[in-house]
Each structure stands twice: as structure tokens, then as C-alpha cells.
Amino acid sequence: MAEIILKGRGISKSFDGIKVLENIDIDIPKGSFTVIMGSSDAGKSTLLYALSGMDKPNSGEIEYKGKSITGILEKQMAELRSEEFGFIFQQIHLVSSLTLFENVTVAGCARKADTADVIKRTEKLFEKMNLSGVRNKLPSAVSGGEGQRAAVARAVIKNPGIVFADEPTGALNRSNTDGVLDLLSGIHNEGQTVLMVTHDMHCALRGDRIIYLDDGHIKGELSLGSFVPGDIQRQQRLSDWLAAQGW
Amino acid sequence: MRFRTVLLGNIRKRKITLAVIILLCTVVCVAVNTAFTILHNSREYLSAEAERLGGGDIIYWLSEAQDYNALANEVTGSGMAERAEIRQLIFSDYSINGTHSDNEGQLIPYRNNENDYRFINGSMNGYTPNIAIADEEVYVSPALVSGYDVKIGDIVTFELSRTTDKAEFTIAGFYEDPIMGSSMIDMKGFLISETAYDELTERINNIPKLNLLARQGAILHVFSDDKSLSADGLGRTLRQQTDLGKYTEFMYTKETLSGFMLLLVNVLSGFLFGFAAVLLIICIVIITHTITFTIGQEKSNIGILKAIGCTSGFIKRVYLCEYGAAAMLGLLFGIIISMPVSKIVSAKAVTSLGIIVPAEISLTFAAAFSVVWIIIMAVITILPCRRLDRITPVSAILDRDNSRQTVSKHTLDLKRLTISFAVRELLSSKRHYIAVCLIAAFLTVFGGIVLDMNGWLGKNGEGLMDTFSAADHDIGFQPKTAVHMSAVEDIIGQYDSIQEIYGLAMQSVAINGSDCTANIIDNVDKFHIISGHKPSNPNEIVITKTIAESLSIGTGDNVTVDSKGNSAVFHISGIYQCANEMGANIGMSEQGYQRLADTDGYIWCYHYILKNGYRNEEILKALQDRFKLKADIHTNSWSGLSGIVSTMHLLTVFMYAAAAMFILAAVGLQGGKMLAREHKDMAILKSIGITSKKLRLGFTLRIGLAALIGSAIGAAVCIISADTLISKIMVGFGIGQFIFKNGVLFAILSAVSVSLLFGAFAYIFSRRIKTIPITLLTSKD
Secondary structure, three states: OOOEEEEEEEEEEEEOOEEEEEEEEEEEEOOOEEEEEEOOOOOHHHHHHHHHOOOOOOEEEEEEOOEEOOOOOHHHHHHHHHHOEEEEOOOOOOOOOOOHHHHHHHHHOOOOOOHHHHHHHHHHHHHHOOOHHHOOOOHHHOOHHHHHHHHHHHHHOOOOOEEEEEOOOOOOOHHHHHHHHHHHHHHHHOOOEEEEEOOOHHHHOOOOEEEEEEOOEEEEEEEOOOOOOOOHHHHHHHHHHHHHHOO | OHHHHHHHHHHHHOHHHHHHHHHHHHHHHHHHHHHHHHHHHHHHHHHHHHHHOOOOOEEEEEEOOOOHHHHHHHHHHOOOEEEEEEEEEEEEEEEEOOEEOOOOEEEEEOOOOOOOOOEEOOOOOOEEOOOOOOOOEEEEOOHHHHHHOOOOOOEEEEEOEOOOOEEEEEEEEEEOOOOOOOOOOOOEEEEEOHHHHHHHHHHHHHOOHHHEOOEEEEEEEEEEOOOOOOHHHHHHHHHHHOOHHHHEEEEEEHHHHHHHHOHHHHHHHHHHHHHHHHHHHHHHHHHHHHHHHHHHHOHHHHHHHHHOOOOHHHHHHHHHHHHHHHHHHHHHHHHHHHHHHHHHHHHHHHHHHOOOOOOOOOHHHHHHHHHHHHHHHHHHHHHHHHHHHHOOHHHHHOOOOOOOOOOOOOOOOHHHHHHHHHHHHHHHOHHHHHHHHHHHHHHHHHHHHHHHHHHHHOOOOHHHHHHHOOOOOOEEEEEOOOOOHHHHHHHHHOOOOEEEEEEEEEEEEEEOOEEEEEEEEOOHHHOOEEEEOOOOOOOEEEEOHHHHHHHOOOOOOEEEEEEOOEEEEEEEEEEEOOOOOOOOEEEEEHHHHHOOOOOOOOOEEEEEEEOOOOOHHHHHHHHHHHHOOOEEEEEOOOOOHHHHHHHHHHHHHHHHHHHHHHHHHHHHHHHHHHHHHHHHHHHHHHHOOOOHHHHHHHHHHHHHHHHHHHHHHHHHHHHHHHHHHHHHHHHHHOOOOOOOOOHHHHHHHHHHHHHHHHHHHHHHHOHHHHOOOHHHHOOOO
């Protein structure tokens, strides 16, 4: 059985008295590519934020690598974010005054790090992600796909324990979407744990495990196995399962 | 309807920004209106009172004349004066509460039917009518409160002779003396009853002349016949055509006395006006940048408004009304607040000015200032609004930035990320920091000037004294009778070491016919020479800048100097610093003066320069105890100095408090807008593990660095021009040249203080960064 890198127990969250998550238990195995799906307002992103420490649940306990991260100090949380957690958001959230390259190196050097090593790794990532040509451009001067690829590079530059992706292709067109998904599949294949929220079945296919959330509860879980491009059966299987969940 | 809705919506949204603008406008308005009220009202009131009480164009203090009325008739008969009025008085040394005055007091008989003096009530905030002075009572100027800490019931002792003849009066109250009532003037009038005056006259007449200390004299008020003739011109003519020169102890024109009376008001109002001007400029900078930022932030809403058919003109009108209303409210509050503030300032000034300055603010001036301010506000609102024309609905809604953002040339230093990132932000968004930079520069210049002035003034006003005095000294000792100077030196030696002794005499003279005071020194090296050289031979004199400018003479010219009926030609060898008669001074050597008159007798005041100088008050007391009736003894001070020093120090505190408040407002408004603009970037940086503390430090560094750059520019300006600027202000008070040796140090101190304040407020203000949630980056689900 794979090691559980992130564990949530009894997670509940309400907004203005409306329950969005209710007593959720969830395990994220190390090296998995877990996708959280669900209907609109099912609480997918809320669960991701709670698990990643971006938002505090009203109740429940979250453990990362066996240690509770519920209620830890801001400084400790910042350490986790700089060393263990990587984030990819729906919008291309890059620091507007920094170039794409700087956005990534700054993330790599947020904590004590060998700056020469960070620069070397960033260059490699940019090459791999086909960003070398725009490395010295500001976010406002590049396309959405380039920006989001830089965001992926920023998320993985420090070799985090887990990458959280919140609708990472939500603001991209189809060709850019595939580019970003390929990157995510690529890092997963290299052993990276990924937890992604999406409402897009095309994106969900990349995951090896699907969790379906409905009305603040986990309704079902599907193990899809490793992603193989062009696997029609995998697509059908996911489609049928989602239909059974009420998708 | 649509206009009103949008306007109210904007006001609701920006209530804090608008509140700060209201506050800034209020402070500026209060400063300007209060300064104007005190300055204008004191001048008007003083002039009116001097005229009402028969001050005249020139006032002579006379002694030793047989018949003063005959002298007045001679003046009137000269055809130069419309009339001349004599008021008799008795000159006498006096002590109050055990403190002996350096100057003679002037006992003046109060004749109710002749002199309608205004008597001040016990609370010093109004007047008491129908005063009848009892024979044992005296009324004094409220300025004696600041000099001698007098209160009603205290005893004033007048020394009539060298033996035991004294006259004691109880202070029954205070009166306004528009001629010599201010603490800036050492001579003081004491109002006593006619009966008491007659009795004193009789006593003086019965004292043998050898023992006599008190003496009879008179004040001669001369009213010019020819209003086109200057007071100086009139004085010159009267000196030539009458015997006035023989009996004149001292003489002042109406303008000179008014200058003395209002010296403090002029200095303080000048500073307050200067400060208000700086605040005004800062206000303009803050408001202009606030509006510019607001338009940037509101781009999306502006786009929506344009999309539903609103024109740029409509939006401009909304902004105009929004900021105009804030400015008008600020001005209204300012006018209302300046009423009690003027009253407070007026009440506080009574014991310095000797008069109750009417505190009614000039509504005409307030209205004129308001109109000017509203016009300025309209201009600074309209100018940034030109950007509105370039905003299209689509570009605004899609948040496309029309302004090109360029990659900074500054390479990030990943090892020193916080500092490097702050520098990067500063360099890539220069225009957002210009306001901070400008405000820091202005405040540093002003702070440097105030520090300069304060430092120059010194803890006890010694700087001012050095400027007003013809030459430096710690103790002055002027024998009035035979005194063994070795005994004086023995006493001084018990407290301090004497480093230098020289003699200084002050004598009334006329230069090219114009009255002034000659500073005669037996060691001409002591003169503060500004240009040219000291009067090294008997044919040379030095003059002040004031004399040079008023008589259009200068170094190298030959002038005629008259004194005691004699006349001689002198060569002007240079310009020197001395303001003890508002700059109406000339300096000469002992040998030079001997060409005009005898220097025997008791004209010399011996000036002692001491090694340490911090026990001067003790020395003064010891000398006074030993030589009380035999000499006039003084330190390098005068009764009004403490008033000036404490007021100046208070003003400094007020200005620093106001400057701190403006820095807080600038950081609040500019920083708030910057943080709002960088909200998302802050959340992104938090999401990659940069702590709020580091982000706060970065923000503080950016503001601090911008302030430091501005402060450095301000300090440079201050170092280059502060002395010149202050000299320009001081020239009106007879101080021809202002040089302060610690100017560079104070400019740097001002720059550091301003930068630190910006940094400190920025750090406090950046607490908001802690509350920026990362969830603002997330999608809503």
C-alpha cells in the first residue's frame, strides 16, 4: 500500500451558515495523480484549499507526511508552501513585475536554496516546457498557455511533496490546455504527487484516481490506473462512472 | 439621478481616502487662516492703538532738558511736524520679585482724560473699563509675565538713589502699551497715579544729584506734517533744525517700534506661512497621486460606466464633485477650527506681545483662500482625469493596461531577495513612488530649515542674542559709579575663568543725518564682519546691511556721522552683523568715536567672555548682590528671549507633529493604493512561501527607499540654500546674514528623520499585508 502523503479527517467548512463540506475523510497517496470532480458548487475547490492550508476548515484535521498542519503558525505554513507545496491556479497568477524566469527562480529561492542550482533547474524546466524564448518577458507580454506553463514550472521548481492544481486549464484554450496537461502528466510520471480539481472530463482523464464530490460529501471514488494517451476505454469508463454519480 | 447615484457610490467606496483629504485640507486651512489672522490683526490693531494713544511718527525719549514743552514747541515751530506732544516720565532702575532689571523703567503718570489706555482683566482675555489707579498701585505690561513671572499683588521696587530711597508699588493689573509693551522691547512703562507721580518727582528733586539714580525725562511724540516725508527724513531734518539731538536718550520711528513689537509675530507667522505652503504643496502631490491611482484602480468600473453610455466628461464631473466636496468640507472645517485656534494663539501671545490680538478671522481672506484652493483642487483633479479619455470599455473591463510595462534592468539578487525585490519594484514603478519622494524632499527641506533655526537659536536663545548683540559675551557689566573692576573679576573668577574682556559702548548718533545707534568697541576684532574689513583706524566705520540698504551706501563710501553736536567724515570699511536696533547700527572703534565725543564717564559696558559659560546666571546674581545700585549687569539675554525660545521650540514641536501627520497621511493614501494594486502579487508571493513579514519588510523598504531618495534631494537643497532662504526671511528683522555651522548635520538629521518616519509608518501600515488571503487567487467553488 502506497504511503499516504496528505490525509484529511472530518473536514467541514461552512460559509455564512451554509455547509459546503461536511465531515470529509480523504487520503492522498504519495505519487498519485488524484482528481477531484463534482458538480458546480459541490465544494471541490473548497476541499483543495482546506487540504493545502490555503483556507482553514471549520473543523477536522489535516496531516501532511504524518504531521498535523491544522492550526500551524503562518511562518510554518509559509515553510510548507516554499518547500513542500506547489500551487497552480485557474488564472495565470504570476507576479506582474517579474519576468517568467524570475517568477520561477523567486519561488525556488523563497527559502534557503542554492541559487545557482535553482537557476540551472529553471533553465532546464523552461527548455522542457518550451519557454526559453519568452523567459525574459513579463506575464502581461506572453500568451495564456505560456503563462500557465511558467506557473507549472514555478509549482515544481522546488521539487515539492505535492502539487495542488485548481482548475489549471480553466482559462486556456484547447491547445494550451493539452500542453499544460502534458506537463502535469509528465511530472506525475516522474513521481510527483498531484492533487487537481477540475470539472472538465478531458482533464480528469489524466488522473489515476478520481474522487467525486457532491453537496459537500465524497460520493464516489474511481481508480483509473496510469494515463495512456488515446485510451478510448479509459475515457468511456470515466464517462460511465461520472454518469452513475449524477454528472 | 444617474450622476447622484454614481457620485454617492464613489463617496461610499472611498470614504477613508476622502476623509484623509478632508483632514489635509483642514490642517492647511487652519495653518493659513491662523497665521493670517494673528499677523494681520496684530498689525492692524497695533497700528490703530498706537494712533489712538497718540504714538506719532517718531518717538523721542528725552532727558536733561530744562523745559520739555519748549522743546516740543521748537519741533512744532520747525514747520516739519504737524504737532509734537510731551508726556513726562521718570526713568528709574527697578526690581520685581527680587530680580533686578538691566534697563530703566519708565514711570508714567496715568491721566485718564489724556491717555485712554486699555486695561487687561485678570484672566488676560479681555478688558476692564474705568480704572482708577490708587497711589500705591502700578499697572504693568503683561509682557513682564514672561520676563519676570509677575502676577497681580507682586511688588515693583524703584531705586531712586544710591542710598535707601526706594519707591514700592503693588502690581494691581496689566495694561496694553502699543509702543513698548512687547517682550521684544526691554524698556517698559509703569503706569502710576498722578498723585504718586508728583510725590516721586518731589522726592527726586530733594535727593542730592550725586546720589540720584532716578531722573526725570519725557517722551516726545512727533507727528509728521508732510506724510510723503519718511520718518527717517523727518528725524534727519529735526536733528538739523532743533536741539533734539542734545537731549535724546534714544529715538525710534513708528515702523521700528512696530517691528520690535511684532518681531515674534512676524517670525512665527513667517514660519507658519512657510509651513502651510509646504503642507499645501504636499497636499497637492498627495491628492494628485491619489486621484491618479484611483483612476487606475477604478478602470474596470470606468469601462462599465462607459459601456452603459457615460461619457468621459460625465465621469470627470463625478470626480470633480467628489474631490471638490471633500476639499470644501475640509476648508469649512478649517475655517471653523481656525476660530478657536486663533483665540488660543492670541491668548497665549498676550504675555509675549503685551497686547490682546483680536482673534476674529478675516472671512474675506478665508473666502479668497478657499476660492484659490478650490481652483487648485479642480486643476489637480482634472489633470489626472485626462487618462479617462484613453480608457475604452473593452480595455477597462478586460483589464488591459494601456500603459506599457517594461522589464526592469535591475537583476534580481536571489540571495538577497527581499531587498532586491524592493529595489526592482521601486525601479519598475517609479511614478508610483514620486509622491513619496516629493513629499519626503519638501519635508526634509522644511525640517532642515526648522532644525537650523532651532539649533541656531540655541537652548537658551544664545544664537539669537549673538546676532542681536554687536559682539559675543557671557556677562556685561556697565558701572554707573566708580567700581573696582578687579572686584568684579574676582567674583566672576569664583565661578568661571575669564577668557577675554573688552569694552562696548552704545551711543546715539546720526549717519548722513539718519538716527541710529553706534556700537563702539575698544577691540574691533570682536565685530562680526560679513564683508570688507574691521574699522582698523579711527577714520573707518562698519555698517549693517540694514543701514546700507536704507541709506543706499556701502563699503568704500564716505559718510558723515554726528553725535553730541559734533560731526566727522568716516570711511565705510565693511558690513557687520548686528540687529540690536533692528539693524539700525553702525560700528566704530573707541578712537573713531573720540573724533565725535568724549568716551570718558560711564558709557562703557565691560563684556566678559568666559571659558564655560554655563554658570552665567549664578554670576549675574552674585554681581547684582554686590553691585546692585552701582552698575547695570546682564547676561547675553533679555527679558523677552525666553518667550521667543519657548515659542520657537513649541512651534517646532507643532511643525514636527504636523509633518508626522502628513507623512502618515501620505503613507496611508499612497501605500493603501499601492497595496490595493499589488494585492494579487502579494497573494501569489504568499502562495510560494514568502512570509507576510518579508513582504512587509519589502513594502517598508520600497517606501523607505523612495523617501530616502527624496530626503537626500531635500537635504542637498537644504545644504545649498537653507542659509540663503533663512537670511531672506531674517533680513526684515535686521539680521543681514544667516550662517549656521551645523547646517549640513541638521539637513542630514532631517533627511534621516523623514525617511525613518516614512519607513516606520509604512511598516505599521503594511500590517494589512498579513490579512491578504491566498484564496483570492482561487476559483469560486
